[in-house]
Amino acid sequence: LAQMEKDILQQIIENKLIQQKAKSMGVSISADDFNEAYQVLLERNGVTKEQFVAELERGGLSSAYHRKMFKSQMLQSKLVSYEIKSKIVITEDMIQEYYDKEFVEQIAGDGFYLLQIGMIWNEGEKAEILEQAERVRELALEGKNFGRLAKKFSDLPSAIDGGDIGIFKADEMSEQMREAVINLPKDGISDVIETENGFQFFKVISSQTGDLVSKAPYESVKEKIREQLYEQKFKEDYAKWVKALKEDAYIEILQ
16 A cells, blocks of 8 residues: 555656646647547547546546546647657667567577477367368468467467477477477478377477577567567656656655
8 A cells, every 4th residue: 555655646746747847848738639639538438528427427527627637648648759759769670689589599409499289189089180180280281371270270388379389309309209300301390199188290490400490570570579669668768757857856745
């Protein structure tokens, strides 16, 4: 509770400082911009103005107070966009550096970078599940995207990652698994092997020592990386900006 009170107090201080900064810079919200944003708010909530006012009153808030707070939030958002967001630049080099760090892995020793698809059978289903596994393997051999096949057909936990189980050394594999992949070339697909209660097969992404293996194509994750880097930079710059506002202000907390 004490921490919550402290956090709320800090938020109030930050909001007040931002409002003062906006006033000193002459930043304002026009009536047209406010009315347009308020209409978007109503449409997003799927209510009329009258319904929204009634809902506010049931929650103990007046329409006038809510409009005042909403305008304050718009003012703060406009200032933050001008002072911080508009100055953030995420370059191609920054994206590439993040990609190389997080999405590219180097194989060491006798490692095999593998994707996996597996089906689990229940009693009486063994023949049917084997047939299904063979059918999915044929799709992979025909060139269908292995990761998408894994997400659609695999019963194993790795399905969520497109069958990606990472790098295994030969001595870390079960005998069946090792025999299935040991002689496969890059992009080779193994035969179906039987496990205790299911069937599996694998795709070898790479088996060469020193190979750089991409966990996802650059273009497929580029925009996601850009968003992550932008969000990270915004949080850092916002924290520095608010800290500078506090250092330049005189703050007195009355008990």
